[in-house]
Amino acid sequence: MIGTxxxxxxxxxxxxRVFQVINEQSKKIERETGLxxxxxxxxxxxxxxxxxxxxxxxxxxxxxxxxxxxxxxxxEGHGLVTRTRSLExxxxxxxxxxxxxxxxxxxxxxxxxxLLVKGLEPxxxxxxLHIAEVLEQLVMILGxxxxxxxxxxxxxxxxxxxxxxxxGEDT
Amino acid sequence: MIGTxxxxxxxxxxxxRVFQVINEQSKKIERETGLxxxxxxxxxxxxxxxxxxxxxxxxxxxxxxxxxxxxxxxxEGHGLVTRTRSLExxxxxxxxxxxxxxxxxxxxxxxxxxLLVKGLEPxxxxxxLHIAEVLEQLVMILGxxxxxxxxxxxxxxxxxxxxxxxxGEDT
DNA sequence: TTCAAATAATTTGTATTCCAAAGAAATATA
DNA sequence: TATATTTCTTTGGAATACAAATTATTTGAA
Numbered sequence: 001m002i003g004t005x006x007x008x009x010x011x012x013x014x015x016x017r018v019f020q021v022i023n024e025q026s027k028k029i030e031r032e033t034g035l036x037x038x039x040x041x042x043x044x045x046x047x048x049x050x051x052x053x054x055x056x057x058x059x060x061x062x063x064x065x066x067x068x069x070x071x072x073x074x075x076e077g078h079g080l081v082t083r084t085r086s087l088e089x090x091x092x093x094x095x096x097x098x099x100x101x102x103x104x105x106x107x108x109x110x111x112x113x114x115l116l117v118k119g120l121e122p123x124x125x126x127x128x129l130h131i132a133e134v135l136e137q138l139v140m141i142l143g144x145x146x147x148x149x150x151x152x153x154x155x156x157x158x159x160x161x162x163x164x165x166x167x168g169e170d171t
Numbered sequence: 172m173i174g175t176x177x178x179x180x181x182x183x184x185x186x187x188r189v190f191q192v193i194n195e196q197s198k199k200i201e202r203e204t205g206l207x208x209x210x211x212x213x214x215x216x217x218x219x220x221x222x223x224x225x226x227x228x229x230x231x232x233x234x235x236x237x238x239x240x241x242x243x244x245x246x247e248g249h250g251l252v253t254r255t256r257s258l259e260x261x262x263x264x265x266x267x268x269x270x271x272x273x274x275x276x277x278x279x280x281x282x283x284x285x286l287l288v289k290g291l292e293p294x295x296x297x298x299x300l301h302i303a304e305v306l307e308q309l310v311m312i313l314g315x316x317x318x319x320x321x322x323x324x325x326x327x328x329x330x331x332x333x334x335x336x337x338x339g340e341d342t
Numbered sequence: 343t344t345c346a347a348a349t350a351a352t353t354t355g356t357a358t359t360c361c362a363a364a365g366a367a368a369t370a371t372a
Numbered sequence: 373t374a375t376a377t378t379t380c381t382t383t384g385g386a387a388t389a390c391a392a393a394t395t396a397t398t399t400g401a402a
Binding site for chain 1: 175179189290302305307311
């Protein structure tokens, strides 16, 4: 007979393992691309949403704009992104990927997401439904239903210590 | 009819949500205790294993000893830990919690682990078994079976970029 | 129209985390 | 004893992160 306590402990242990693999994958990518976690995180968001404003990027990353400026400096230094003053509103700076940046993003593997996708796809629908249900339940337990999912391989442990200070919308 | 692709995407989204809640909880604790993530992580390990050597602590945290020295400096500055030269081997420094440190650790809530435990415990065994199976499957997919689970609220995204350099055992 | 307020990005200053490399002290081994 | 190893610390450098101040621009109100 398996006790409740033991099962709860097992569940938590396995969740930890999942997280750890994901983080390790992201480290590997860091070594391969030469970019740090936040830099990679930023460039992925830019790839998704270019052209994007500095403030919008900061919001998406849950970081202070000043922090993002530094990250952008480095990405620009690597020739991966460009900054352009908007003609419509010259206070605004629009960030885009260079060709080099696009290639890097395209090449940088999908990390643990890839591992997961590859592992999940071949499973029968029935089993997938199973897994989906369980995760949904975990999310409910954590009261996380309303939180928008973010990128995985982001250094979320480095999230800012205080609440975000930019709450507006894009555009 | 629900497509495979959609279910896979949902699963990954929900994993992200779980991940994020845990990190947010840890941020909250940071604000409450006034300690940063690594500091809290360190002090928790010290609480578990005191007295612990600097090298052992570094190993447990997967950090470079030099990094741990800095963290210890700050914890010592806050009056939370003590450093004592070992009498047996005077190269060794043994770290222990002060009373203040013990109180802090005791008070600092168990974060997302607590949320999970509280949410899981009341579920029927049957359901727990379900969840446990699914997570085990995810772990298998990620090939993470052999990885020892680590603390949750640790800034694992900040793991060292290179392989660990201390491989010995405690004691 | 003019001038104050708000907005957007940046700069400056400070703290922290992280590592590598080099150093000092103690211990172990040849 | 001489050499190597272990243990911790120091030094130096890069990146992340925020707050506060700054600059340029736009918006809005008098």
